Amino acid sequence: MSTPATPAVVLVGPPGSGKSTVGRVLAERLGLPFRDTDADVEQAAGKPIPEIFVDEGEPHFRQLEREAVRAAATGYAGVLALGGGAVMAEETRALLAPLPVVFLEVALGDAVKRVGLDAPRPLLAVNPRARWRELMEARRPLYLEVATAVVDTEGRTPEQVADAALEALELKDPHV
Numbered sequence: 001m002s003t004p005a006t007p008a009v010v011l012v013g014p015p016g017s018g019k020s021t022v023g024r025v026l027a028e029r030l031g032l033p034f035r036d037t038d039a040d041v042e043q044a045a046g047k048p049i050p051e052i053f054v055d056e057g058e059p060h061f062r063q064l065e066r067e068a069v070r071a072a073a074t075g076y077a078g079v080l081a082l083g084g085g086a087v088m089a090e091e092t093r094a095l096l097a098p099l100p101v102v103f104l105e106v107a108l109g110d111a112v113k114r115v116g117l118d119a120p121r122p123l124l125a126v127n128p129r130a131r132w133r134e135l136m137e138a139r140r141p142l143y144l145e146v147a148t149a150v151v152d153t154e155g156r157t158p159e160q161v162a163d164a165a166l167e168a169l170e171l172k173d174p175h176v
């Protein structure tokens with residue numbers, strides 16, 4: 001029996017850390033496909049994330065997110081970006097444990113600036129600075145728990161972040 005495919009790299013981190021953007025660059029660098037659990041959830045629900053939050057609520061979004069992570073973590077061999085809150089699920093953290101996971105770090109100011117210019121995040125719709133800080137306080141230990149490598153995105157372009165991620169993973173590779 002063949003071993004099931006697992007992701008080559010998984011990106012975690014808070015909203016605005018650049019997971020979706022850097023993931024695409026990494027996939028290009030590695031010549032692998034790119035997948036984003038947020039896009040998988042939107043496809044499964046047939047609507048954008050803000051509408052899922054309004055129509056069915058966050059618990060339903062989290063359920064679809066757990067299913068998207070499970071499918072990708074156990075049957076996909078490319079680069080995978082998770083949504084910022086995916087690591088809150090214990091099942092997801094267990095699935096990530098054996099995988100090469102990069103935690104993208106970003107400071108509050110940069111993150112809020114970045115998401116302000118981007119697609120809406122329902123959890124940051126009101127008072128984004130305070131909300132982002134709260135989310136990060138609760139999640140930082142979980143990002144660290146699942147991380148194989150931590151990469152600071154401050155002052156780096158997405159291309160530079162992707163290179164730093166590759167380097168960090170290679171340094172951590174016991175076979176190199």
Ligand SMILES: Nc1ncnc2c1ncn2[C@@H]1O[C@H](COP(=O)(O)OP(=O)(O)O)[C@@H](O)[C@H]1O
Pocket residue numbers: 013014015016017018019020021022081084114115117118153156157158161
């Ligand atoms: N290293 C970076 N420097 C500057 N802007 C960035 C960087 N990484 C991502 N961005 C921008 O920040 C916004 C959010 O990035 P995104 O990849 O969606 O983050 P995440 O998926 O972690 O929430 C996008 O507009 C993206 O172009």
Ligand SMILES: O=C(O)C1=C[C@@H](OP(=O)(O)O)[C@@H](O)[C@H](O)C1
Pocket residue numbers: 013014015016019020038049082083084085086120121122123135
């Ligand atoms: O932090 C969160 O809980 C969320 C982050 C978003 O993804 P990004 O981290 O890619 O912005 C998206 O999954 C949803 O809006 C919820």
Ligand SMILES: [Mg+2]
Pocket residue numbers: 019020021036038081082083
């Ligand atoms: Mg994203």
